[in-house]
Amino acid sequence: MTVSPAGGAPGAPTAAYESWPAQEPLPSDDAPRGAPDGPQLVVRTVAIDDLPEGRTALVDRLPDGNALTWVRHGDGLAGWGEALRFETFGPGRFADADDKWRQVLDKALVHDDVRLPGSGLVAFGSFAFDDVSPGDEEEDPARASGVLIVPRVVVGRRGEHAWLTTVSLVGDRSAPVGEDLLSAYPHRPVTGPGRVVLADGAVGAADWPGVVAEGIARIQAGELEKVVLARDVVASTEHPVDARHLLGRLAAAYDACWTFSVDGMVGATPELLVRSEKGLVASRVLAGTIRREHGGDTPDAQGDDADLLRAAQLARSSKDLEEHEFAVRSVAAALEPFCSSMNVPEAPFVLHLPNVMHLATDVTGVLTDQGATSGRRPPSSLSLAAALHPSAAVCGTPTQAARGLIREIEGLDRARYAGPVGWVGADGDGEWGIALRSAEISAKNPRHIRLFAGCGIVAASDPAAELAESEAKLEPMRYALATR
Ligand SMILES: C=C(O[C@@H]1C=C(C(=O)O)C=C[C@H]1O)C(=O)O
DSSP: OOEEOOOSSSSOOOSEEEOOOTTSOOOOOSOOTTOTTOOOEEEEEEEOSOOOOSTTHHHHTOOSSOOEEEEETTEEEEEESOSEEEEEOGGGHHHHHHHHHHHHHHHOEEEESSOSTTOSSEEEEEEOSSSSOTTHHHHOTTOOSEEEEEOSEEEEEETTEEEEEEEEETTOTTSOOHHHHHHTSOOOOOOOOOSEEEEEOSSOTTTHHHHHHHHHHHHHTTSOSEEEEEEEEEEEESSOOOHHHHHHHHHHHOTTSEEEEETTEEEEESOEEEEEETTEEEEEEEEEEEEOOOOSSSOOOOOOHHHHHHHHHHHHOHHHHHHHHHHHHHHHHHHGGGEEEEEOOSSOEEEEOSSEEEEEEEEEEEEOOHHHHHSOOOOOHHHHHHHHOSOTTTSEESHHHHHHHHHHHTOOOOTTTTSEEEEEETTSOEEEEEOOSEEEEOSSOTTEEEEEEEEEEOTTOOHHHHHHHHHHHHHHHHHHTTOO
């Protein structure tokens, strides 16, 4: 078999693209899975023409609840099965995952007929917000704080192009390949959660305004400028939660958000931490929120006159503009060392979502061509996400003081809430969102799911208003579980 170097897109793809014709059998050797020199993946992407269009078409393809997804406006990726899984821990969770990913890429054999972002070899990932989680040590010392998963099968769409990627491991003779790989995952019917009972999480709704008041007092005392404080709500369901039920409802109703699912972390986030594509980077920064009032059972993104008034109120609110400015500055400062040029708009726009409106700024940049001058690889989207995390949109300003205050007063194990979630490809490009408007299905008990929401607090914040805002931010996941 001939192995040819990667060609095509600039940006020095790191995986080898092999050149055998599609009908030839896959190579195999006797190396056992997980051999000391690491696993070798064989990846094949072909164009497909039978994927229907529509917001939920990708999610509808998922055969079971072990869903790996990243979907927006009907475009994106849906993966299932696990060819490889890497778990990482603590402060090194991003760097270790990035290293392991590069090792996989160096050996992978990729035959990609489609060559679009997301085709070929991809891994989905989800990372904890904090370097350490309260309770980690006592409750579950083995709990990983980062995970990268390479699916067995991925279906993708970008505009009019759709594709199918299959992944096998060299030497893994027991695993099905090609067509057999698809039939190895029979489609199981999607099940709803049945009756859902919601209860207070770590800090009850009645006590949470007190936590916010403490945050405000610390800001007013001059300890810091902004802190993001969060709370959780625990849902107990009659039936085990099937992630596809949640994903279908989120993808249909929250079309402008990125609907994600990685290893039990599910949500529809409006906030893009970083997208890296062919040397260009982009980040959608959100901070500053106003609730939308609407009746009915289905979230409705259509605006009315009252909405326009609220949007204008938000765009003029000095408290929200201040909160927003902190978040934009933190993202711009973190991206700057990687970029030769950047565009940071002076004023935010108002993003309309079915439940809330946000002040939003799209920051863009051109990555410095470090590869050309130093021979080093350009930073992967995962290492960019690591550099940007945690932005002031989910932590605060200054970062260290805010993180310290969160640990001190929030009383919540955020786990992967507000951490980076997304995917990385073979050339390092990828998309990472912030895991907001999200919930974590318990790995131990699939009838137990924790919903999260947080709010940026500044000196002028009002605890009761922040509680109401947190309720509005819980709405997407409550809707996904159909408790509203
Ligand atoms: C922290 C969350 O959202 C963040 C906080 C916002 C705010 O306080 O205005 C707005 C968008 C997000 O950056 C959340 O949804 O849990």
